[in-house]
Amino acid sequence: MKFQGFRGGVHPPQAKNTMECATVRMGIPEKVIIPMQQHIGALCQTMVKKGDTVKVGQVIGNSDAYVSVPIHSSVSGTVTAVSERIISGSNPVVCIEIKPDGLQEVSEDVKPPVVDSKESFIKAIRDSGLTGLGGAGFPTHVKLNPPKDAKIDTLIINGAECEPYITSDYRECMENTENIVEGIKNVLRWTGIPKAMIGIEDNKPEAIKKLKKAVENIDNISVHGLKTLYPQGAEKMLIKTLTGREVPPGKLPSHVGCLVMNVASVAFVAEYLKTGMPLIKKRVTVDGSSVKTPMNIEVLIGTPVGEVFKFSGGFVSEPAKIIMGGPMMGISLYSDEIPVMKYTNALLALNEKDGKIPEENVCIRCGRCVSVCxxxxxxxxxxxxxxxxxxxxxxxxxxMDCIECGCCAYTCPAKRMLTQSIRLGKDALRRKAKK
Ligand code: SF4
Ligand code: SF4
Incomplete structure (x- = not known):
């Protein structure tokens, strides 16, 4: 099949330094800080109070809203604080701080779900606490239950991982291949979607080879190498590349018959259906010019990022900037007490040179930002x-159509902070709409 690709895009240095770094499991941190909002949608209400003891996998936050998911404890221990903290942006979020007891006693509620219909499958996925693990944080059960008039004919599995540095999805493909395939089969079975297409950028030939081998006898799952071009992994771009369909402005992938899930998300679905252990851990790439030992680490959700950097061996130089996510779309952190969350796929620490914010100059109307958008x-x-x-x-x-990919700012010779500006504009329009 000939793929059409999408308009624009850029080629930032890939810096995939950790591709060959097999995932290392980090132990239990001294404390975990678990925010009650780690997803797009309604905030969770706290289900525990200071002094309560909790177990691994216990629900500690939940909401009655449809677009929301429960939040579970990643450790067993004692709740030491329930308080508001600034995590990202300017709005404080209620966080539950837990001091682990080191025993990792598992909650009695953790057991494989009974799934015998589409409804029970979607309920199980909500109960698991799954949100898109690729970085977007959209509740997965909502995606799996599109409007009745939407005819979904293609499940697209996103293994593109187009941002520089990040290799956590690549490691998922290499280390958890069977669960990826099993998770896809489960999603196809319970949603009735006839086929799945896995898309991986062609800078990861080993992952393409491994997944192709894993699906060689499965008629309705195919694997496709994609041109390495940022932002190939953005939902709309991936759909365009793999199916030629264009998601219209303001519409969701279901509008063009597609449902997109990340490789780590489908692998989690397989694991959850077998064990019933909800989402309490995350694979995170740790890298950047200030990091002593770049690596991939499996981290308990709620672990402060400072602890993760310490586990990786600390810094070779004082970081000027710490980013959660990739350098193109990630968010700068103001404190190393910010915890790893469900959507965290990378932690970068950049030195003075790499973390420096360049001075903005006047726009010279070169049009480069337009050509790459x-x-x-x-x-x-x-x-x-x-x-x-x-x-x-x-x-x-x-x-509002801007996907905040950062291509415009990356390519601008005048170093205009275009993405930040556009974010401000989107915020202003959202406030106006609320009024
Ligand atoms: S790339 Fe920068 S300098 Fe060129 S038109 Fe866009 S904002 Fe102006
Ligand atoms: S305007 Fe938005 S979508 Fe276009 S390149 Fe800039 S950040 Fe990306």
């Missing part, structure tokens, strides 16, 4: 309107 936007115009506080005009520029 995969969403066909006009980043320089949006930036101009935001800087001039002309938020009312932003609607006309489809600013």
């Amino acid at each position: 995969p969403m066909n936007l006009l980043p320089f115009d949006i930036d101009r309107l935001v800087k001039a506080n002309q938020y009312d005009d932003l609607d006309k520029y489809n600013v």
Whole structure:
């Protein structure tokens, strides 16, 4: 099959230094800090209070809202605080701090779910606490239950992992191949979707080979090597590349008959159906110019990032910037007490040179930001309107379609902070819509 690809995109240095680093399991940290919002959707209410004892896999936060998932304890121990903290952005989130007892006693509620229908499958996935593990954090059970009039004919499995540095999905493909295939089979079986396509960038030939071998006798699962081009792993780009379909502005993949899941998410589905252990741990790539030993680590959710860096051997130089996620779409952290969350796939510590924020210059109207934008936007115009506080005009520029991939800022010779500007514009439009 000939793939059509998508418009725009950039080629940042790949820096996949940890591709051959098999995952190492980190032990129990001195404390875990578990935020009550680690997903897109409604905030969870706390189900425990200070002084309570908790067990591994116990629900400690939940919500009645449909677009939300429960949050589970990753350790056994005692709740030492329930308090608001700033995690990212400016809004405080309630967090549960737990001092582990070191025993890792598992909750009696942890048992394989009984699944015998689509409804019970979707309920099980919600109960598991699964949100997209590729970094977006969208509750998976919502994806698996699209509107009745949406005819989904293709399950797309995202193994592209196009951001520099990050190799956690690559390690998933290499170390957990069987669970990926089993998870896909489960999703196909219980949702009735007829086929699955796995997409992996062609800079990971070993993962492509391994998965192709694993599905060689399965008619309805195929593996496809994709051109290495950022942001190949963005949902809309992946759909366009693999199926040629374009998700219209403001619409979801279900609108064009697709459902997209990450490789780690489907592998988790297989594991959860067998064991009933909810989402309490995450594979995280640790890398960056300040890091002594780049590696892939399996971390308990809630572990402060400072502890993870310490486990990897600490720093060779004082980091000027710590990023959760990749350098293109990740968020800068203000403290190493911020915990690893469900959507954390990488932690980067950058030295003075790599972490420096360049000085912005005036736009020279070169148009490069326009030519690389995969969403066909006009980043320089949006930036101009935001800087001039002309938020009312932003609607006309489809600013809400921006996927915040950072291609425009990456390519800009004037070092304009275009993505930040566009984020501000989107925030302003959201506030306006709320009013
Ligand atoms: S790439 Fe930078 S300098 Fe060129 S048009 Fe866009 S904002 Fe202006
Ligand atoms: S405008 Fe948005 S979608 Fe377009 S390149 Fe910039 S960040 Fe990416």
